[in-house]
Amino acid sequence: MPTALFVTCLNDTLYPGTGQAAVTLLRRLGVAVDFPQQQSCCGQMHYNTGYRKETAKLARHFVEVFGEYDEIVVPSASCGGLPSEAYESAAEAAGDAGLLRDVREIAPRVHELTQYLTDTLGVEDVGAHFPHRVTYHPTCHSLRAMGLGDRPYRLLRAVGGIDFVELPAQEECCGFGGTFSVKNGAVSGAMNGDKARHVLETGAHVLAAVDNSCLMNIGGRLTKDGHAVRTMHLVEILARTEADGPLAGVPVAQNGALR
Template sequence: MRTALFVTCLNDALHPQTGRATVSLLRRLGVSVDFPPRQSCCGQMHYNTGYRKETAKLARHFVDVFGAYDEIVVPSASCGGLPSEAYERAAQASGDAGLLRDVRAIAPRVHELTRYLTDVLGVEDVGAHFPHRVTYHPTCHSLRATGLGDRPYRLLRAVDGIDFVELPAEEECCGFGGTFSVKNGAVSGAMNGDKARHVWETGAHVLAAVDNSCLMNIGGRLTKDGHAVRTLHLVEILARTRADGPLADVPVARNGALR
């Protein structure tokens, strides 16, 4: 079984620690994972702004890079969901019958990370240790495009030492939405303000999610509002073990009490 990591351009450029954590976790679970260096953007920005023929070019590149792999693991619900959500329509818009055939063949092999862990590998307790108070934001794509359901929660609750707290109004969008936050700044800012307030209300010192784009948005607002909450991609929690110890700059949780 040949497995590849599609790290996404956002993670590659701004959050390389997420890619490293993904590889570390998968190797710990016995998965040998490759990193094809020719990978690039999935095309979501193009697709979401109406450029379907341009998306088709990136879909073709994706197929060329990852077509030989049996499994493609993606630490992002947003980018991980795009091949099944958009590539077929992009191929149809381009009129490329060969591409349409290829994207239909590759889409079932693309797995968002938490779905890969729970559904493909069949694990929930990945041997993680994280003695901190954590809340979780289910991103819009994880809810509505990839349909992750309770998979991220099951993985988090199985982490040794974690003090997990529910996020109020968790299903509300953080206001990022890619270009939505640029075109509708006032509305986006109000949505993000509500999300940041709910995060602060939990008393959590770490906010987790499966999309770094949303964590960047919420984390920026938390910082602006003076709230000392650290944001971490969920895999960066799952990759930590007891040997790593607690995070040096985050309070430790023991039996619901912070020390």
């Protein structure tokens, strides 16, 4: 049975390159990847806004689409964590005992991408080459909910040619938080401003993370303020090889210096 890719609706609609990079990387590592066409939203927006019963409908759809797969890989910590974080309470709110049983069975088979690479496949050096100065933002879900720990860092440090620099105050939230940024615009904006400032302090030309939602938030602030830092999902870095050549428009790092 192939491994299923749950690409998430944000990536599918706004960042398709992330899904393409995930397929490229997994196939390079010898993984047979399937992309179920019927997949849809995981229900995170509904759940976080309090619509538990509505989330149950999307949980049921998730089970119907992915239930036959032994492994489901997600290039997102926030969406990847939802089946284990929310589907049980959504099923309970809907009074659906069958769904509760099904989500308990499928949740352990859902893996965030860096977990899958390091824990399931047992690899850190994925054969990537990315000769640029990069910093990494550990998103709240990856840091606090899924407990990814140093997995993304180990993968990044193993990339050939990379000039990796630590992000100051990296554990601080970027202020996105889905609807939080809408309901608490002033607070969110201040948090995002701090995060953007810390990114600039690193001198990095690329900011990586495992959630495009947070990258969208931080990248929007950087662009608005006139800074040319590029945001990239971690898998887009891991998918690149020396044959791809340098990234257009981004300075090349060599021996810890830029040229």
